[in-house]
Amino acid sequence: MKIALIAHDKKKKEMVELTKKFEQVLSRHELFATGTTGLRIQEATNLNIHRFKSGPLGGDQQIGARVSEGExxxxxxxxxxxxxxxxxxxxxxxxxxxxxxxxxxxxxKSTAMLLFKELENLAKI
Known part of the structure; x- marks a missing residue:
């Protein structure tokens, strides 16, 4: 799956903790992130992440374009x-x-955990 990871400034620490917790399952997918969020995740994990621009500089729009293209x-x-x-x-x-x-x-975070747990469950099938 192609998964986008975005976090506002006050939520970046939570995102890093979440990706560390689910690093194994996330490593099986293609990951994308806005600039600073992606950098923080890369610094804390071994995940390979395609980084777009920072959200305020158009990163959210870049991800939105991928959504509209079915990507x-x-x-x-x-x-x-x-x-x-x-x-x-x-x-x-x-x-x-x-x-x-x-x-x-x-x-x-709670909803993200549910989605990541479902990815774990699907990997076991």
């Missing part, structure tokens, strides 16, 4: 709902695209 299978987007984001329209557009193209999207 993304899952999105993990750990959002910070308590901090205003300068690129909020891009965030909203990405969420809308995931709905339009029926791409599984987790916007919090």
């Amino acid at each position: 993304m299978d899952m999105i993990i987007f750990l959002r910070d709902p308590l901090t205003a984001q300068p690129h909020e329209p891009d965030v909203t557009a990405l969420i809308r695209l995931s709905d339009v193209y029926e791409i599984p999207l987790a916007t919090n």
Whole structure:
């Protein structure tokens, strides 16, 4: 599967912890991330990640373009709902695209864990 990993600044630590916990299952998939999130994950794991631009510089839109072209299978987007984001329209557009193209999207750690656990279960079959 092609999986996008995105995290707002206050959620990057959570994303790193999550990817470390599920590193084995994630290593079987093609991973994409926005710039800083991808860098932080790469520094903490052995995962190979294609990095797009930072979210505010168009990374969210780059991932959205992949969704619209049928080139993304899952999105993990750990959002910070308590901090205003300068690129909020891009965030909203990405969420809308995931709905339009029926791409599984987790916007919090609990939902991301459920999706990753399902990937683990599928790998056992």
